[in-house]
Amino acid sequence: MPAQPLQGIRVLDLSRILAGPWCSQQLADLGAEVIKIERPGEGDDTRRWGPPWLETSREAAYYLGANRGKQSVTVDMANPEGQALLHQLVQSCDVVLENFKVGGLKKYRLDYDSLKTLKPDLIYCSITGFGQDGPYAQRAGYDFMIQGMGGLMSLTGQPDSEPGGGPVKVGVAFADIFTGMYAANAIMAALLQRQRTGEGTYIDLALLDVQVGVLANQALNYLTSGDVPQRLGNAHPNIVPYQAFATRDGHLILAVGNDGQFRRFCETAGCVELADDPRFQTNALRVQHRAELIPLLLEPLRQKTTDEWLLALEQVGVPCGPINTLDRVFEDPQVKHRGLKITRPHPQDGEVQLVSNPIRFNGEALNAPTAPPLLGEHTDAVLSRCLNLTPEALVSLKEKGVI
Known part of the structure; x- marks a missing residue:
């Protein structure tokens, strides 16, 4: 096994789609125990965002890209008994991660103010489109629109004067992925702070904030000169050729x-x-x-x-x-040498091919040992281990649709 610097840290992951799951996959690769909470019978929407799919389990490739190393537990958080289960789980967790709309978890008593009364040193990370306050706080935010609103698309693509000119989004969900990485970074900083002070932290991350934050030299080109950068196609604004x-x-x-x-x-x-x-x-x-x-x-x-x-x-x-x-990328000799394509055993499809985490500790890539989980694959095991629920109690909860 590679190094597991976050071994012993438990994360209750209420997030779905990409920004939150990208964060929790990073934490899982670093050794944290990530409990992915999903709706019974439904699960993360990205499980169905295909084709392509795995042949037997019919898990979508999109889902597979962001959920390695996690344990899937199905709980209906709209059910009071489901909420009670999650409240109990929180007390044994170090981190809660969520990406619901602002205030969306308060009715389930799964918001930070409710949960910190159960665990005062809890680290709670909320990911939204626009943050917890401000004129856009109640809006839903999606990567494509954030790339536009946050200025990235004004910098990407050919100039209007050239054939095919016009704004273009980046070919992967740039704002979501960067937000996930900032979230993981912030959570690790909060864990270090808690170790020193004993105090928990509430982390507020917004896709729009992140998109503006990673405009890097282009933002400073504008702030320094007052000139609005324009699209240059594949050219660089500050270096030629x-x-x-x-x-x-x-x-x-x-x-x-x-x-x-x-x-x-x-x-x-x-x-x-x-x-x-x-x-x-x-x-x-x-x-x-x-x-x-x-x-x-x-x-x-x-x-x-x-x-x-x-x-x-x-x-x-x-x-x-x-x-x-x-x-050609995955046949490139350097990519092969660095082991950027990995496989993990899969309970229904034999094995699944994934992309390696690029972080290396002492020469070893940090990758969680398990494939993205099937929906509810670990419900019984986690609730038995963490909450001491008996087989009879689990059967009763399933019959009532709580899990």
């Missing part, structure tokens, strides 16, 4: 990060005169004269295939790379 170029047989990403690399590129490409041109001698000048430089690079780059450029430029230390489809 730093974009994709057509080659003889495809495309090459050229990522020239400094003036020395630019000169070595020009020497390799047979256009050393560009490195000596007063307009292009520094990165700042190349950014200023982008519209003049880029057309001058198009023809030299078309003279070789992508693989020929990769070999030639790597030999002189100029950063570059191909644009791989996912089949």
Whole structure:
């Protein structure tokens, strides 16, 4: 087994879809015990977000991507007996994670104010679209609309003046995934603080806050200059040349990060005169004269295939790379060497292929040992172990539809 830095931490996960489950999968990979609470007979919506599906269990690939290492327990939180079970579980948990609408759990007495009376040192993380306060607090938030509202789509895509121009979302749920990672980071900080102070924490995370927070250099470009950044396609606002170029047989990403690399590129490409041109001698000048430089690079780059450029430029230390489809990604020698595709045993489908957690401790990737659970797979085991419920009590709760 790899290192489990969060071993002994128990998380009651009331979240679903992606941002919350991405957070709790990270915690599970780091060794926490994650109890995923799901509605009996229904479960996380993403279980049905297919095709594609696993052949036997019919679990959707979407669900499989965010739920490794968890235990699925089905409890009807709308039922008073179900609420009582969850209240008992909370008392043995360190963390509660939820992504309901603002105030949505108060009627079940599963909100922070209700639960902290049962466990004063509880760490409670709420993920919403817009946060717990403000004019948009009651709105539902979804990744696509957050990418638009938070400015990312204004930076992504070709300029309006070019063919195919217009705003484009990122190809994965960018805001959801970043929010999940911020949530995991915040929870671990709260655990460390609790160890020092003995106090619990309420964590308020909003997708919109996260999306604005990760605008990074583009946000500072605007705040520093007052100029609104525009879409540049594959180009970079602060570095030139730093974009994709057509080659003889495809495309090459050229990522020239400094003036020395630019000169070595020009020497390799047979256009050393560009490195000596007063307009292009520094990165700042190349950014200023982008519209003049880029057309001058198009023809030299078309003279070789992508693989020929990769070999030639790597030999002189100029950063570059191909644009791989996912089949080529998982066949890439570096991806294979790093073990980024993993398998886990599955109770109905034999095994399931997953993507490895990229974190390594002492050379070992941190991945939970179990596949994403079947709906309710661990209900009896968890309630028996954590609440000392007898087999007879479990049968009675099932007959009443509580679990």
